[in-house]
Amino acid sequence: xxxxxxxxxxxxxxxxxxxxxxxxxxxxxxxxxxxxxxxxxxxxxxxxxxxxxxxxxxxxxxxxxxxxxxxxxxxxxxxxxxxxxxxxxx
Amino acid sequence: xxxxxxxxxxxxxxxxxxxxxxxxxxxxxxxxxxxxxxxxxxxxxxxxxxxxxxxxxxxxxxxxxxxxxxxxxxxxxxxxxxxxxxxxxxxxxxxxxxxxxxxxxxxxxxxxxxxxxxxxxxxxxxxxxxxxxxxxxxxxxxxxxxxxxxxxxxxxxxxxxxxxxxxxxxxxxxxxxxxxxxxxxxxxxxxxxxxxxxxxxxxxxxxxxxxxxxxxxxxxxxxxxxxxxxxxxxxxxxxxxxxxxxxxxxxxxxxxxxxxxxxxxxxxxxxxxxxxxxxxxxxxxxxxx
Numbered sequence: 001x002x003x004x005x006x007x008x009x010x011x012x013x014x015x016x017x018x019x020x021x022x023x024x025x026x027x028x029x030x031x032x033x034x035x036x037x038x039x040x041x042x043x044x045x046x047x048x049x050x051x052x053x054x055x056x057x058x059x060x061x062x063x064x065x066x067x068x069x070x071x072x073x074x075x076x077x078x079x080x081x082x083x084x085x086x087x088x089x090x
Numbered sequence: 091x092x093x094x095x096x097x098x099x100x101x102x103x104x105x106x107x108x109x110x111x112x113x114x115x116x117x118x119x120x121x122x123x124x125x126x127x128x129x130x131x132x133x134x135x136x137x138x139x140x141x142x143x144x145x146x147x148x149x150x151x152x153x154x155x156x157x158x159x160x161x162x163x164x165x166x167x168x169x170x171x172x173x174x175x176x177x178x179x180x181x182x183x184x185x186x187x188x189x190x191x192x193x194x195x196x197x198x199x200x201x202x203x204x205x206x207x208x209x210x211x212x213x214x215x216x217x218x219x220x221x222x223x224x225x226x227x228x229x230x231x232x233x234x235x236x237x238x239x240x241x242x243x244x245x246x247x248x249x250x251x252x253x254x255x256x257x258x259x260x261x262x263x264x265x266x267x268x269x270x271x272x273x274x275x276x277x278x279x280x281x282x283x284x285x286x287x288x289x290x291x292x293x294x295x296x297x298x299x300x301x302x303x304x305x306x307x308x309x310x311x312x313x314x315x316x317x318x319x320x321x322x323x324x325x326x327x328x329x330x331x332x333x334x335x336x337x338x339x340x341x342x343x344x345x346x347x348x349x350x351x352x353x354x355x356x357x358x359x360x361x362x363x364x365x366x367x368x369x370x371x372x373x374x375x376x377x378x379x
Contacts, residue, residue, distance in 0.1 A: 002133065003120075003133065004116070004119065004120045004123055005120065005123040005124060005127060005129075005133070005135045006123055007123060007126060007127065007135075007137065009126065010119075010122055010123050010126060013122070014119060014122075025100075029098070032096070041373075042369055042373050043373070043376070051365075055358070055361065055362060055365065058358050059358065059362070062143070062147055062355065062358070065140060065143055065144050065147050066147045066148060069144055070139065070140040070141075070144060071140075072140065
């Protein structure tokens with residue numbers, strides 16, 4: 001695995017995403033859901049909302065870097081608020 | 091009708107997932123690892139944090155390449171989509187000529203990208219190329235190696251030549267699926283040619299058109315080989331699109347960290363736009379059913 005040049009922060013990042021996917025899989029098995037329509041007027045499942053959250057968060061972080069630079073703590077707070085909004089209303 | 095989904099079928103996709111992990115996910119993870127580090131070779135890495143992302147996102151060089159890329163993709167879509175529809179509408183519907191047209195339309199799609207680049211590189215040369223010689227003989231001061239406008243025109247015409255067929259063939263398939271009764275009804279109503287196109291043909295082509303736009307967007311946004319072979323990104327940086335700039339950074343300058351950060355941002359932009367297209371497509375399909 002040395003060739004992959006792992007670092008602790010990137011390992012934690014991918015670990016978190018893997019854990020989220022695992023939780024989503026378990027939820028899908030034990031708590032099957034019905035797709036719903038939110039403010040975007042598109043049908044979404046929990047997985048879709050997770051994807052929208054992750055993709056949007058990436059752009060929030062990039063925008064933060066562009067306007068304010070590192071560190072990304074402020075962006076992280078924005079991402080959490082955004083995630084809550086996506087899971088509640090999208 | 092509301093019903094829950096059985097997600098266990100996803101286990102059947104596991105073999106594909108393993109293959110995709112080997113060929114795409116693990117390399118992508120490696121790129122993410124590179125993007126937060128610096129290296130001078132010998133597989134020795136040093137932590138750089140978000141430095142490369144900051145550098146790339148505020149780099150004027152990248153902004154310029156992104157601007158060129160967006161402009162190129164917009165021009166390509168603005169030409170190829172209407173032209174593809176126009177060609178499809180005028181292709182014969184059956185018989186010998188329909189088969190011949192289909193073969194001729196498919197031919198540019200079968201030519202490898204670097205061969206297309208080489209063909210146009212030679213075709214446009216003012217010393218030995220047919221196009222270059224003809225344009226020079228007609229009095230045009232054409233030279234794609236020194237004039238940015240000529241370089242852009244050459245790259246755009248080359249892409250239109252290479253890929254309009256794809257749009258045309260997809261639209262043709264959409265048109266072929268329209269039952270004859272629709273046209274007969276339009277004739278009874280004395281509908282004009284434009285009304286037939288606007289209210290029968292265009293709605294029936296909507297699905298394939300969205301696929302065509304999505305494919306052409308992704309391909310033109312990631313274009314590398316053809317312009318690289320024809321112009322090498324020049325003159326100056328006039329045709330240096332995102333992928334050409336990325337390769338220069340990663341392989342020419344061996345700046346693996348910044349190139350990795352660049353790749354991730356590039357990937358995110360394509361992922362976002364493709365997702366928007368995909369969502370629009372699937373929702374339109376649902377609404378029409």
